[in-house]
Amino acid sequence: MKKFLSFISVFLVLGTMAFADVSVKKLSDGKVEVTFFYGNPRAQEVAIAGDFTNWQAGALPMTKGDKGWTYVTTVPAGTVMKYKFISDGNWTEDLKEPDKVDDGFGGFNGLVDVDAMVAAASPAAAGAAAPVAKSGLKFSMWSMLGYQTLFGDGTKDNKNEIQKTGVNLKSYLKVSGDALPGMPIYIEVALAEQDGFNNLYNKGTLALKDGAKNLLVDTVFDPIYFYDGQAAAATYLGHLKLGFNTPVVNFVTGYKYAKLPPHTNVNWITVDKEWEAGYSQIGGFAQYDFAPLFNKFLSDKGITADVVLGPNRTADRAGTQYGFYGYGNAKFNIGDFGQYVDFQYNGAYGSTFDTIFDEIYEADFILGYQGNFGPVTVKMNGLESKFGEQKTSTGKLPYTPSTSDVAVGFADVDFMKGAAANANVTFSNDAVSANVGYRFRGVQANMMYVEQGADGHTDISDQLGGKNTQRVFADVNVNIADKAVNVGVAPYFQMAFNADDTLPYAAKDSKEIYAKPYFSVDLKPLADVAGKFDGYAKLDYMTNKDDGFAVAGKTDKAQFKLTEAGVKYAMTLDNDIAKGFDVIYALDNGDTSYLFNTLLADVNFAYDITGQIGFGLRSKNDSSVTDPVTPFAFFVGAQKKLTVLAKPTAYLQYMYGMDPYKGFGDGPEAYNLDGYTVNDGVGDYNGQAAIRLGLHWDI
Numbered sequence: 001m002k003k004f005l006s007f008i009s010v011f012l013v014l015g016t017m018a019f020a021d022v023s024v025k026k027l028s029d030g031k032v033e034v035t036f037f038y039g040n041p042r043a044q045e046v047a048i049a050g051d052f053t054n055w056q057a058g059a060l061p062m063t064k065g066d067k068g069w070t071y072v073t074t075v076p077a078g079t080v081m082k083y084k085f086i087s088d089g090n091w092t093e094d095l096k097e098p099d100k101v102d103d104g105f106g107g108f109n110g111l112v113d114v115d116a117m118v119a120a121a122s123p124a125a126a127g128a129a130a131p132v133a134k135s136g137l138k139f140s141m142w143s144m145l146g147y148q149t150l151f152g153d154g155t156k157d158n159k160n161e162i163q164k165t166g167v168n169l170k171s172y173l174k175v176s177g178d179a180l181p182g183m184p185i186y187i188e189v190a191l192a193e194q195d196g197f198n199n200l201y202n203k204g205t206l207a208l209k210d211g212a213k214n215l216l217v218d219t220v221f222d223p224i225y226f227y228d229g230q231a232a233a234a235t236y237l238g239h240l241k242l243g244f245n246t247p248v249v250n251f252v253t254g255y256k257y258a259k260l261p262p263h264t265n266v267n268w269i270t271v272d273k274e275w276e277a278g279y280s281q282i283g284g285f286a287q288y289d290f291a292p293l294f295n296k297f298l299s300d301k302g303i304t305a306d307v308v309l310g311p312n313r314t315a316d317r318a319g320t321q322y323g324f325y326g327y328g329n330a331k332f333n334i335g336d337f338g339q340y341v342d343f344q345y346n347g348a349y350g351s352t353f354d355t356i357f358d359e360i361y362e363a364d365f366i367l368g369y370q371g372n373f374g375p376v377t378v379k380m381n382g383l384e385s386k387f388g389e390q391k392t393s394t395g396k397l398p399y400t401p402s403t404s405d406v407a408v409g410f411a412d413v414d415f416m417k418g419a420a421a422n423a424n425v426t427f428s429n430d431a432v433s434a435n436v437g438y439r440f441r442g443v444q445a446n447m448m449y450v451e452q453g454a455d456g457h458t459d460i461s462d463q464l465g466g467k468n469t470q471r472v473f474a475d476v477n478v479n480i481a482d483k484a485v486n487v488g489v490a491p492y493f494q495m496a497f498n499a500d501d502t503l504p505y506a507a508k509d510s511k512e513i514y515a516k517p518y519f520s521v522d523l524k525p526l527a528d529v530a531g532k533f534d535g536y537a538k539l540d541y542m543t544n545k546d547d548g549f550a551v552a553g554k555t556d557k558a559q560f561k562l563t564e565a566g567v568k569y570a571m572t573l574d575n576d577i578a579k580g581f582d583v584i585y586a587l588d589n590g591d592t593s594y595l596f597n598t599l600l601a602d603v604n605f606a607y608d609i610t611g612q613i614g615f616g617l618r619s620k621n622d623s624s625v626t627d628p629v630t631p632f633a634f635f636v637g638a639q640k641k642l643t644v645l646a647k648p649t650a651y652l653q654y655m656y657g658m659d660p661y662k663g664f665g666d667g668p669e670a671y672n673l674d675g676y677t678v679n680d681g682v683g684d685y686n687g688q689a690a691i692r693l694g695l696h697w698d699i
Helices: 114-125 208-221 222-227 291-301 458-463
Strands: 019-026 032-039 046-050 069-075 080-087 089-091 100-102 108-113 140-151 164-179 183-194 236-245 252-254 264-265 268-272 283-287 302-312 323-334 337-348 362-373 376-385 389-392 394-397 419-428 432-441 469-480 485-496 513-524 531-542 559-574 578-588 595-606 610-618 633-640 648-657 689-698
Touching: 019 108, 019 114, 032 046, 032 080, 032 114, 069 362, 100 164, 108 114, 164 208, 164 222, 183 222, 208 222, 264 323, 264 337, 268 362, 268 458, 291 302, 419 458
Parallel strands: none
Antiparallel strands: 019 032, 032 069, 046 080, 080 089, 080 108, 100 108, 140 164, 140 689, 164 183, 183 236, 236 252, 252 283, 264 268, 283 302, 302 323, 323 337, 337 362, 362 376, 376 419, 389 394, 419 432, 432 469, 469 485, 485 513, 513 531, 531 559, 559 578, 578 595, 595 610, 610 633, 633 648, 648 689
16 A cells, blocks of 8 residues: 555534533531532433442433433442443543543543532532632552352362362552643552462362462562562553643653543544553553644634544554554534534554554544434444555565454455445434434454454444444334333344455345344332333344354254343332342343343342342253253352441352353452343353452542
8 A cells, every 4th residue: 555644634523512510418417418410401311320330330320301410319428439421322521520530541530529529518608619629649549359269160070179269359559630730640550460269279280278378478478479460570550641731732641551542433432442552561652632722712713623643652552563543523513503523544554663654554534423403413424444565574465453353454455345434313302212324334444443352342343333244223212101111122234235245244145134122111100119120122033044043952043033131120119128129130042052041139238238149040052062061050149338448348259150240350249241131151150159259449
């Protein structure tokens, strides 16, 4: 591919500006009522998530009013809360947050110190203004301390035999805020990363008496070395990010595992919040954001504009390849209607300083537009990916993008093979919301700085679709019974984009028809019961039987499949014993080997205690699969927020044949769900059992 232009910048932007606010009120019992407000009444669904909800796992719905969305909660004095809004599925920072802290992903979480806000509000009641001052550096810590014993190796003969036992510790110390006025900094040190759960006993390699002796001695003499995994340099600088803000440009630079500042271009996330600066003490990025300069000159013209330039050495996410991302956007009105345009360019270059621009191995051009026309919103994105040839010791070869499902990018291919697009229109009012659209993706369409395959993420195919596919999609829902009942369906029709192409998608000879019906019922206005009931199903049909689905006991494939279904009932109680409970039933038929039925229940008791119990039933889903070792599975657990030892969450769990929880290091007291199904959990403990206990700090 011939060398072409480098850093293009045009102007972009967003539909409507949303504002939020937080207020506090001290109650007679000493507790504090905290009210969160998100001022975007055009949003269809808004939730609040934070450290008090286990983030997205327990995100709480906000209540819609004439001017926006509200959530009210009561907390003890001394509480400090980190939070963000989730508006129509998008994480959104509170633009009027009383304080903020770096979230570790290139953005910020809102921070509420209720004591500071109560103190600031006191003189205000007497007529004196006393805003909450945003402080400088903030120190925080995220740590997990846990114990586990694992029984069974997945076979019938050894299902009760101890396989391994361990004590684990993960701990990250963080500093964020302004080191000096206008000089933000974010530092994260990985203090300990021991998560193997085999340092006390490991069948065949480590005796319990030796592991226990090692644990006792090294906890006293060299705890950091022991709990960091007993490996050289396991304790390390994880994130380093710093910069400065001026009236012209806001600059930030990052190193190692520091995340690039994320960017969303209308329908697509085009700079992933998980994209690191690099690994193993190499790599890094610099970002120059010229928003202060543009807004200074355009503020009186009703235009908000931004230009961002991001030279980096993380085009491969590992820190060994030079690259660049740059985007420009603008927000403005045409009459009473808000408009937004966005253009982004990505480039992948050489791996050494003297070969940076010898070739441009990949270039992505991404356009975005959003227009709000009263109850109608129009969104459009377009993408074109171009590839060059990569120099190697044996000559030039086609370039293979990093963390992508595009295996090889060929130079000088047809324009449509590197193209992708998404166009959709949304209509909404108080009774009906409808979104219809079309998307396609050529076999070589790619987005740099977006993960695919790394850490189990599929962010490229989730947004663009599978390679060589096109899809017509919709999502329509209706509110009835004074908004107490919402019913909807989200169907799509998918087929190959270019049926003559020899590259994927695999089912190019078939058409896929998919539908997801869903519903929610608020029982309070209907039957004066403080309960909510919601559910969904996923239905799949393939027009070509050869592309269909395996069936247990049969050699022929089925064209129709109930892929997944889930139902949840949540109820609030008002008594001295229990505050509420959730019950979730899910059918997971997406696995090609087994069908899973799971039933999970949580009960929120007094004194911040939560009890958990669940059952699973595993059955064969394919005639070629041998009988499952453990068709019946169950778990039981409990957790409590302690008031001592810096207020960790303590948890105790036993599971047999299923594991519904997140992995150690991700908050293992929380469920790992995809929709309402246990995400990669039930199958993990087929023929195994485990006991776990631990503490989780987020301070």
